[in-house]
Amino acid sequence: MSDSPFPPLPGHPESDVHSTPAMLRPRFGTALSGFLTTQAERLAEVGGELEPVASALRDFVLDGGKRLRPLFCYWGWRATGAADETRLVTAAAALELLQACALIHDDLMDGSNTRRGVPSFHRRFERLHRQEGWAGAAETFGAAAAILAGDLCLSWSDEMFTGCGLDAAALRRARPVFDMMRTEVLAGQYLDVLEQATAGESVERARRVIRYKTAKYTVERPLQLGAALAAPDDGLLADLSGYGLPLGEAFQLRDDLLGVFGDPGETGKPSGDDLREGKRTVLAALTMSKADEEQARVFRAHLGDPELDQGGVERLREVMLETGAVGEVERLIRLRTEEALEALESERVDPVARRALAELAVAVTDRRL
């Protein structure tokens, strides 16, 4: 770890209050805000009509979001023993633009109406179209705006990352991780769409979707990205993988439970949306694998019904509970979290980072974060 080109500053505290999630999030926000201001100026130079796009993206990227990917990227860097570093905060924050693309395009593909309790991006532009009384279909306009805005975010993510200010050698080390992460998450999303189209009921396939769409994308790759920027040894990258993959799986399993049983006030999504969309989660696959004939009939009849009412939601919840699938998912969350925490015990992981990552593991699987 002492090989890092970014060693701790002399006198740098072993643990510092500036790196709690609550302290880091505003720093990511500041980096994003500055970057988006520059981009808004560029868009304004092209034409004043782009102002609604710039504002909507600003709202989308700066309002809320748990900043999980930047947090893991930050702690991947610190795990090497490298000191807190503003340029790394910028590189980490760039992951939020990739995430913005994923969410904007995902909501469009799913036809979701809301995100974090406000209208989804395409719905916002449908509304603009209607307010202005423009020609053509509002849906078509909203979809086009969301496709282009997502593309902007994807392109900006790479621009912000590459322009973070870290040197060429650091960027060259991190590039393969950055590239792999993007291909993996998009491939995982395609598999997710395909599972839904084929009405898949396999636990194994649902787990594979989680692996690429969440575990690698949200935890493992961001950690490795931060570490790669700071010149880690291969052993540390493996340790981070040993922590990241099971933790990412546990995180998604918790998310799936919240999608069915969570409080809409906290999740920002209407209750039962995941069920109406017919998401092929591990929870759903486990339910089917444990269901008797009657339970399976009820489950198949209701899962993915766009007209599902509150009664239908309740019946699906009952089947998930009665089959023991919910209990099994809770058990898996505990197991995977423990596995992640064990991998952290490696002496290659810097102690300050170890403590922070242990706290993050509990927070994202308890979902107090």
Place this chain on the structure above:
Amino acid sequence: MSDSPFPPLPGHPESDVHSTPAMLRPRFGTALSGFLTTQAERLAEVGGELEPVASALRDFVLDGGKRLRPLFCYWGWRATGAADETRLVTAAAALELLQACALIHDDLMDGSNTRRGVPSFHRRFERLHRQEGWAGAAETFGAAAAILAGDLCLSWSDEMFTGCGLDAAALRRARPVFDMMRTEVLAGQYLDVLEQATAGESVERARRVIRYKTAKYTVERPLQLGAALAAPDDGLLADLSGYGLPLGEAFQLRDDLLGVFGDPGETGKPSGDDLREGKRTVLAALTMSKADEEQARVFRAHLGDPELDQGGVERLREVMLETGAVGEVERLIRLRTEEALEALESERVDPVARRALAELAVAVTDRRL
């Protein structure tokens, strides 16, 4: 020009047969083919179900296309006096992946059925969905596949460009051009969508869309990108702009004429598609600005009518001809092409590149290319 870190090799011929468009295109194709093979292997590692995505992207990127952006990028490099270079061919070819994203997403936004005479990307995946008898709406599946595949291309474009093998200093010089180009083309596309929604009739606004969506994106920025990779002086960048912007405008004006009067066998698009889509071209805006009351009435009634039949197409064509708008567009194409050729006369432009760029100018505005 002798400052270039990539000077002509000793004995390098002043003009060589390896750099005609017909010789360069297969070289871009080879670079793209190799890159796509690597990506297909990565996708296969995620899951065998991604094979249709890999194949469809391979077909889309390798079948046809005039490779204009790579050609201009190549000649931007050569304009500095730098010699032919395989790593530059790779960097230039990466622009085709950006273009693939633009076309796949554009066809989806426009609801186009065909591209280069074959089904558009989203239609291909709708068909797959129907053939396999999958659940849900085929249109939704096709749209999701096209969104994700376009995102993959956008992300791969940057990966291929950054991984072209040229050194960090060259990449750092070229980055601002690369970033600006992406933001500009996406912003230009939004303005294009907006012009359609507002049924714009302003020649000035239609010209601005052309400027960002085509002139900068297709000609000016690719030229500057190639030049920036080879360390040009600012004067040369201005010369390339002086050639690229008017030529790009002339190219788009020719494209607009072909969209209305072209042979579907050559354009690969059904006759009248641009008119049914209601594209707000300079040609359309000029027609309106020159139309009498009756001509304006006919034009407004038919432009953008999705049910427009061959008779309606003929009437729109007549109005465009009778108002003199077609003649005016032909005149503008001539003027802009001459302007471009004049800018080439700068002594800062390497003579071999000057000759090649002059030929390209004629080819893309005559549309023999």
